[in-house]
Amino acid sequence: MPRLLLVSNRLPVTVKAEKDHVSVVRSPGGLATGLSRPHERSGGVWIGWPGDVSRLSAAQRTQVESQLSALRCVPLYLSASEVSRFYEGYSNRVLWPLCHYLLDRIPRQDRDWEAYAKVNERFAELAASHYQPGDTIWVHDYQLMLVPGLLRKRLPEARIGYFHHIPFPSSEIFRTLPHREDLLRGLLGADLVGFHTPSYAHHFSSSLLRLLGLETDLDNVTYEGRTVRVGGFPMGIDAEAFEKVSQEPGVLEELRVLKERSAGQRLLVGIDRLDYTKGIPRRMLALQRVLERQPALRGRLRLIQVAVPSRTQVEDYAAYRDKVDELVGRINGMYGTVHNVPIHYLYRSFNEKQLAGLYRAADVMLVTPVRDGMNLVAKEFCACRPDEDGVLILSEFAGAASELRDALIVNPYDVEAMADAIEEALRMPVDTRRRRMRTLRAQVKSRDVHWWVGSFLDTLQGMPTPSIRKGSVGVAEVVASLKEKRPRVLLLDYDGTLRDVTSRPELAVPEPELIMLLRRLAALPDTAVHVVSGRLKETLEQWLGALPVGLHAEHGLWSRSGQGAPWRMLEGVLPEWKEQARPLMEAFAARVPGSFVEEKTASFAWHYRQVDPGYGAEQARELRLKLAEVFAHGHMEVLPGDKVVEVRPRGVHKGRVVEKALAGAAPGTLVAAFGDDRTDEDLFAALPEGALSVHAGDRLSRATYQVSGPAEVRKVLASLLEA
Numbered sequence: 001m002p003r004l005l006l007v008s009n010r011l012p013v014t015v016k017a018e019k020d021h022v023s024v025v026r027s028p029g030g031l032a033t034g035l036s037r038p039h040e041r042s043g044g045v046w047i048g049w050p051g052d053v054s055r056l057s058a059a060q061r062t063q064v065e066s067q068l069s070a071l072r073c074v075p076l077y078l079s080a081s082e083v084s085r086f087y088e089g090y091s092n093r094v095l096w097p098l099c100h101y102l103l104d105r106i107p108r109q110d111r112d113w114e115a116y117a118k119v120n121e122r123f124a125e126l127a128a129s130h131y132q133p134g135d136t137i138w139v140h141d142y143q144l145m146l147v148p149g150l151l152r153k154r155l156p157e158a159r160i161g162y163f164h165h166i167p168f169p170s171s172e173i174f175r176t177l178p179h180r181e182d183l184l185r186g187l188l189g190a191d192l193v194g195f196h197t198p199s200y201a202h203h204f205s206s207s208l209l210r211l212l213g214l215e216t217d218l219d220n221v222t223y224e225g226r227t228v229r230v231g232g233f234p235m236g237i238d239a240e241a242f243e244k245v246s247q248e249p250g251v252l253e254e255l256r257v258l259k260e261r262s263a264g265q266r267l268l269v270g271i272d273r274l275d276y277t278k279g280i281p282r283r284m285l286a287l288q289r290v291l292e293r294q295p296a297l298r299g300r301l302r303l304i305q306v307a308v309p310s311r312t313q314v315e316d317y318a319a320y321r322d323k324v325d326e327l328v329g330r331i332n333g334m335y336g337t338v339h340n341v342p343i344h345y346l347y348r349s350f351n352e353k354q355l356a357g358l359y360r361a362a363d364v365m366l367v368t369p370v371r372d373g374m375n376l377v378a379k380e381f382c383a384c385r386p387d388e389d390g391v392l393i394l395s396e397f398a399g400a401a402s403e404l405r406d407a408l409i410v411n412p413y414d415v416e417a418m419a420d421a422i423e424e425a426l427r428m429p430v431d432t433r434r435r436r437m438r439t440l441r442a443q444v445k446s447r448d449v450h451w452w453v454g455s456f457l458d459t460l461q462g463m464p465t466p467s468i469r470k471g472s473v474g475v476a477e478v479v480a481s482l483k484e485k486r487p488r489v490l491l492l493d494y495d496g497t498l499r500d501v502t503s504r505p506e507l508a509v510p511e512p513e514l515i516m517l518l519r520r521l522a523a524l525p526d527t528a529v530h531v532v533s534g535r536l537k538e539t540l541e542q543w544l545g546a547l548p549v550g551l552h553a554e555h556g557l558w559s560r561s562g563q564g565a566p567w568r569m570l571e572g573v574l575p576e577w578k579e580q581a582r583p584l585m586e587a588f589a590a591r592v593p594g595s596f597v598e599e600k601t602a603s604f605a606w607h608y609r610q611v612d613p614g615y616g617a618e619q620a621r622e623l624r625l626k627l628a629e630v631f632a633h634g635h636m637e638v639l640p641g642d643k644v645v646e647v648r649p650r651g652v653h654k655g656r657v658v659e660k661a662l663a664g665a666a667p668g669t670l671v672a673a674f675g676d677d678r679t680d681e682d683l684f685a686a687l688p689e690g691a692l693s694v695h696a697g698d699r700l701s702r703a704t705y706q707v708s709g710p711a712e713v714r715k716v717l718a719s720l721l722e723a
């Protein structure tokens with residue numbers, strides 16, 4: 001296992017100071033619970049904030065540091081202003097509500113972006129200083145969305161993963177954020193970007209498409225010459241450890257006492273950080289509705305609600321606390337007696353053993369957040385029920401709901417339906433409870449935290465080793481090689497290589513400078529120039545026909561060896577396929593507004609560059625599937641391009657040009673091919689040994705050199721004109 005560097009806002013510990021004594025204890029929260037030890041086993045370190053230590057004396061700080069270092073933790077101290085602007089400000093006042101679909105809670109003016117960016121820089125700097133070649137870096141959560149990008153700049157070859165622990169919202173929500181592009185680019189610094197559910201991963205991919213124009217092919221996005229994988233990795237818990245704790249004598253004794261004191265009562269349990277995403281008020285209103293509807297349950301039903309203090313300096317959390325307090329008071333006032341109250345409210349945190357006692361005592365566990373990335377409490381409850389009893393009521397808006405289908409799934413916004421679910425849970429026969437709990441437990445045990453860490457890290461390790469972008473080093477090298485004194489053949493793609501892509505194909509007419517450049521190149525001694533394009537021969541003839549260059553149209557279907565020479569078609573291509581494809585292509589053009597079909601002699605291209613990006617990509621996938629059905633025998637090839645799907649007879653591709661262009665060439669001729677898209681990869685693949693290939697752009701390519709685009713291609717070609 002490579003050394004693992006974990007980077008998260010919080011270290012998995014909390015520093016507690018009492019008089020002279022300081023101790024470092026495990027902090028509450030899903031991330032801390034889930035990832036406590038893998039970094040230690042690998043010999044790596046965990047970098048993060050140890051919490052507020054401003055009141056500690058110098059001697060206490062030294063004690064803290066030695067305790068942290070024993071746990072292989074490296075502290076990054078945040079100043080009071082950073083806590084207020086980076087943590088409470090941008091992270092928890094902006095990103096947290098945004099990702100939980102609560103736009104109204106975001107301040108009208110976000111002033112804390114700069115602090116967020118600066119603290120992300122600090123994290124990246126510290127992580128980079130601990131990096132050793134071969135290490136894997138795993139960055140966690142929304143507080144550090146810029147860190148992967150900042151690390152990539154410092155460590156181009158590092159293996160970097162990022163996991164987003166909270167929901168990634170629909171692109172319609174995400175695009176409201178002023179710094180949306182910066183955050184997406186930050187995440188794309190990673191090799192692997194993980195989410196709890198496939199639907200969060202899908203939302204992220206559609207934000208990439210809509211905001212950065214980047215298409216995800218299966219799970220992969222190409223960005224700055226690297227492949228970034230996007231995927232769903234539902235986080236689990238240490239199920240075995242929870243099950244073990246739930247059977248300890250101390251816990252069983254606590255359970256006995258709890259049951260004895262609530263004799264004759266059914267127990268509902270809720271355990272949450274006091275966070276406005278957790279849906280506590282609606283849950284209490286649902287309880288109130290049950291008590292209203294069923295007077296017989298009054299005095300016989302009790303909700304134990306644990307609310308762990310959280311982010312108390314953020315106003316919305318303080319206001320939420322007041323709201324919950326008031327509601328508890330109101331409901332207890334209405335339905336309480338001198339003997340008991342329906343809501344037993346505990347505003348404090350508990351340790352694992354105490355929690356296990358509560359999980360075991362629950363007849364019904366209420367996990368009803370209005371949004372939640374995963375919710376580990378739901379899984380902990382199942383792990384703590386070796387008796388296979390207890391009913392889980394789970395919000396459909398918690399990530400856990402995509403796995404725990406045997407819970408009673410509820411819409412937390414529908415108070416009546418939640419009341420119905422509570423009644424159903426209370427009525428549920430024991431054999432149904434057992435059957436459901438057995439399935440839930442099997443799920444929680446098989447996909448536990450070890451599975452989660454393993455599957456994320458295995459996927460990350462399986463990614464190709466990131467290589468340093470070839471970039472402008474390529475320009476100098478390719479020029480030097482091309483200037484060698486021997487005969488040379490230049491094979492040049494047109495759109496995206498010699499000429500920038502335009503909004504409609506007919507607008508990409510060559511400018512006078514380009515015509516001049518090609519004319520002068522072709523006039524160089526011992527230099528043959530060929531333009532190899534996907535365009536119609538009529539277009540190439542009209543635009544470039546007057547030049548003394550070879551022209552190859554429609555990916556090599558048609559070729560003209562030189563100025564004035566006749567156009568000849570590739571042998572062996574049968575034209576019947578076309579009438580089979582035509583109705584489908586035309587149907588797609590008709591049903592997708594803004595798209596159109598370009599007809600060529602031996603291919604159809606369906607263009608969707610003016611279509612809404614998400615819808616266009618979806619329809620392109622659909623068209624590819626349909627074409628594969630129509631041409632099931634493999635006579636045709638379907639080529640996904642940049643906002644285009646092209647279908648053509650198999651065996652017609654740019655690689656076929658190489659043989660023709662080299663016919664009669666002297667031995668030792670230097671061949672150089674330039675191209676930018678998928679169709680040019682065929683050309684590169686067919687080049688003879690010793691040839692040069694140059695990719696224009698930042699996609700993955702088999703080319704030996706890479707330049708940024710048409711401007712750099714022209715620069716390379718122009719340098720050949722210099723003596």
Ligand SMILES: O=P(O)(O)OC[C@H]1O[C@H](O[C@H]2O[C@H](CO)[C@@H](O)[C@H](O)[C@H]2O)[C@H](O)[C@@H](O)[C@@H]1O
Binds near residue numbers: 376
């Ligand atoms: O560090 P805090 O501000 O005190 O907040 C505690 C943690 O809350 C969030 O938890 C999330 O991660 C869980 C595990 O993946 C997931 O089950 C839950 O749904 C999320 O809300 C937050 O993401 C962490 O960064 C915080 O440390």
Ligand SMILES: O=c1ccn([C@@H]2O[C@H](COP(=O)(O)OP(=O)(O)O)[C@@H](O)[C@H]2O)c(=O)[nH]1
Binds near residue numbers: 028029378
């Ligand atoms: O008094 C408490 C209440 C909760 N937790 C832990 O806090 C985590 C909460 O994680 P969850 O995913 O449910 O929500 P988050 O708080 O991370 O949003 C769980 O592991 C709980 O065991 C705890 O240690 N003490």
